[in-house]
Amino acid sequence: xxxxxxxxxxxxxxxxxSSSLNxxxxxxGLRGLFWYRQDPGKGPEFLFTLYSAGEEKExxxxxxxxxxxxSFLHITAPKPEDSAxxxxxxxxxxxxxxxxxxxxxxxxxx
Amino acid sequence: SAVISQKPSRxxxxxxxSLTIQCQVDSQVTMMxxxxxxxGQSLTLIATANQGSEATYESGFVIDxxxxxxxxxxxxxxxxxxxxxxxxxxxxxSVEGPGSYxxxxxxxxxxxxx
Numbered sequence: 001x002x003x004x005x006x007x008x009x010x011x012x013x014x015x016x017x018s019s020s021l022n023x024x025x026x027x028x029g030l031r032g033l034f035w036y037r038q039d040p041g042k043g044p045e046f047l048f049t050l051y052s053a054g055e056e057k058e059x060x061x062x063x064x065x066x067x068x069x070x071s072f073l074h075i076t077a078p079k080p081e082d083s084a085x086x087x088x089x090x091x092x093x094x095x096x097x098x099x100x101x102x103x104x105x106x107x108x109x110x
Numbered sequence: 111s112a113v114i115s116q117k118p119s120r121x122x123x124x125x126x127x128s129l130t131i132q133c134q135v136d137s138q139v140t141m142m143x144x145x146x147x148x149x150g151q152s153l154t155l156i157a158t159a160n161q162g163s164e165a166t167y168e169s170g171f172v173i174d175x176x177x178x179x180x181x182x183x184x185x186x187x188x189x190x191x192x193x194x195x196x197x198x199x200x201x202x203x204s205v206e207g208p209g210s211y212x213x214x215x216x217x218x219x220x221x222x223x224x
Binding site for chain 2: 031032034036041042043044045046049087089091096097098100101102103
């Protein structure tokens with residue numbers, strides 16, 4: 001069964017304090033790994049797709065990386081507006097279904 | 111990406127009643143997906159809806175409880191039937207982006223069953 005585990009569950013940082021969120025996964029053939037941001041009361045907002053080990057993608061203060069067993073979302077010099085829950089999901093080869101992790105609730109204090 | 115709207119945005123319903131949630135997309139899409147996000151939990155796929163065919167349900171979800179319609183390539187509905195407090199969740203629809211595997215989500219419908 002495909003599984004996604006995210007850590008930590010919650011993370012508090014000071015503004016400007018860089019850190020990383022982890023997403024460990026097991027999947028029967030990876031089609032893609034997806035990162036989303038979810039603000040309270042809203043639907044998930046798409047951030048990145050990673051398809052193969054070694055791939056990296058960046059957007060503003062966020063950088064996502066992928067290995068064969070895990071993905072990291074690195075946040076550099078975060079700002080309070082980066083506070084949100086970050087969700088990781090995998091899609092198995094031949095499937096459309098996304099399997100989500102529990103998310104990491106990130107809080108950036110000014 | 112696609113622009114997705116959902117109606118209603120939230121509702122409070124009584125036990126034993128049914129609620130139909132609408133999902134509208136600004137472009138034609140082959141597949142639409144319905145997810146549930148229970149309080150404090152992550153997203154779980156309920157079913158996949160293709161236009162012109164019966165929806166495909168995930169393990170643990172049945173058509174009698176969550177009937178889905180897909181009358182055209184831009185619209186779908188999910189009905190939550192005979193509701194109980196355990197059905198209190200956020201219900202989200204999503205679509206795949208054109209030519210990609212990325213899924214884009216609507217704003218969600220927050221359902222509370224009393």
